[in-house]
Amino acid sequence: MEHTSKIVLNPEALAFNLAFLHREMGPDVVISAVVKGNAYGHGIEAYVPMAEKLGVRHFSVFSTGEAARVKAVTEDEKTEIMIMGDIAPGELRLVIQAGFSFLSLIWTDSGNPLNLQENYRSLPNYILSWKQG
Numbered sequence: 001m002e003h004t005s006k007i008v009l010n011p012e013a014l015a016f017n018l019a020f021l022h023r024e025m026g027p028d029v030v031i032s033a034v035v036k037g038n039a040y041g042h043g044i045e046a047y048v049p050m051a052e053k054l055g056v057r058h059f060s061v062f063s064t065g066e067a068a069r070v071k072a073v074t075e076d077e078k079t080e081i082m083i084m085g086d087i088a089p090g091e092l093r094l095v096i097q098a099g100f101s102f103l104s105l106i107w108t109d110s111g112n113p114l115n116l117q118e119n120y121r122s123l124p125n126y127i128l129s130w131k132q133g
Contacts, residue, residue: 007042015054032082035070036062044069052079060084064091067100 021031033056039047048070057078061067062085070081083102087095
């Protein structure tokens with residue numbers, strides 16, 4: 001099968017775009033590169049190291065599997081990884097031990113919020129509670 005498109009990762013173009021964002025928003029703004037879906041088809045293993053070399057220190061993914069892939073190719077121990085989607089049952093302990101932050105919508109049967117931040121005060125997690133029904 002012949003391919004009709006080609007993906008080119010261009011570090012100069014990414015550097016230009018990052019510089020533009022920092023000029024517009026300020027030098028201290030944290031930019032999170034969203035790399036879910038295999039970096040939107042560009043390849044986590046290809047994109048993340050390039051972005052990290054250009055100063056990106058925050059990456060957002062959909063799942064714990066993608067978070068592990070990002071962590072495997074990062075070099076700076078200060079680089080942060082946030083899971084914005086699925087954390088499978090039984091994976092929360094692994095997520096916490098790995099130091100991943102996460103954005104979660106917690107469903108409770110009773111309508112009482114599940115307060116993970118109270119149990120894990122040192123984690124930079126973003127918790128939203130919602131009553132199903």
